[in-house]
Amino acid sequence: MSNNLIKDIPVGERKLLRKTFWRSFTLYSSVSPAKQGASGFCYSLxxxxxxxxxxxxxKKDALVRNMSYFNTTIPMSTFIMGLTASMEKENxxxxDFDTTSINAVKSSLMGPMAGIGDSIFWGVIRVIAAGVAVSMGRTGNVLAPIVFLFLFNIPSIAVKYYGTFLGYSLGAKYIEKLYSSGLINILTKAASIVGLIMVGGMTSQMVTFKTTIQLKMGGASVLNFQGMLDQIFIGIIPLGITLLCFYLLQKKKVSxxxxxxxxxxxxxLISALGIA
Structure with missing residues (x-):
């Protein structure tokens, strides 16, 4: 990103973006299964x-709004922070600003940004940095771990820094156009759909249940309950548990x-009883 893009941002807002960048290092300092990096995201904003x-x-509504679930690759997180900040400014x-669009856009970007970030930083840069460091380590060079940290963290921090300004600039530039053209409702709907798809994919990967119950006759299995459940609907038990938790959380206000x-x-219990 060119320096002109940074210079186009008012000086006061540039200072706020730098504060957001520095605060972003605390993104995953406090993690919970339900919120992941939500507290760090809110603190950065x-x-x-x-x-x-x-x-x-x-202010209270904004804080609550930015305490929603957040999880993506760290170097890509500040792009979403910058974009969210521009939307909060517009709000x-x-x-007449639709506040639901803020979390909808944020949720829809977490998955794609994580895919890009994981591929680049964990799949490429980390491997290259480790390869260089291991080669140095084999020769007894004590600087090997330091070289690894530099090779991995310099591009990571650079992307984090400029990503903060890029996200903010793009948000400020295009949100007004979206409102004036009436496309903001379409964007919100599309972002909500992408976000729900991402949540559904996470549910299928992270919530698992496989029963070990079988009916046997003469030492041979005649009925495999897990196979029967899969024939009805693959992942029906994890989906049911997830929906039940969502119902209790949203409708019954269970902690x-x-x-x-x-x-x-x-x-x-189900493990001790030999059910799964």
């Missing part, structure tokens, strides 16, 4: 929230801590 929202209720100035403890206890 607080300079903008404190700047643009003077009404306590508006503070427009009464997330109670749900976590309940799932852990349930897992221990």
């Amino acid at each position: 607080m300079p903008f929230i404190n700047k643009f929202y003077k009404d306590p209720k508006d 503070s100035m427009r009464e 997330i801590n109670i749900l976590l403890i309940g799932v852990i206890v349930l897992g221990i």
Whole structure:
């Protein structure tokens, strides 16, 4: 990104973006299964929230909004932070701004940004840096680990820094156009769909259940319950558990801590009983 793009941002907002960049290093310093890096994301956005929202209720709503689930590759996170900051700024100035679009856009970008970031930083740069460092280490060079850290972290931090400004600039540039053209509703809908697809994919990968129950006759299995469940709907038990937790969380206002403890206890019980 050219320096002209940074210079186009007002000086005061450039200072806020630098604060966001430095705060972004705390992104995963406090992680929970339900929120992942939400607290770090919200902390990084607080300079903008404190700047643009003077009404306590508006500020509270913004803080709650930015405490939603967030998880992506660290070097790509600041691009989403910058874009979110520009949307929060727009929301503070427009009464007709659709606040649901903020989290919809954020959620839709987490997956693609993670895919790009993981491929580049974990799949390429880390391997190259490790290869160079291992070659140096084999010759007894004590600088090998330092070289690895430099080779991996310099491009990572550079992408984080400029990504903050790029996300903010793109957001400020195109959000006004989206509103004036009426495309913001389409963007919000599309972003929500992508976000739901990402959540569905995560559910299928992270929530698993395989029962070991079988009916046997003469030492041979005549009915495999897991096979029968898969014939009905692959992943029907994990999906059912996920939807039940969502229902209890959203409709019955059950604490997330109670749900976590309940799932852990349930897992221990079905394991102890030999069900799964």
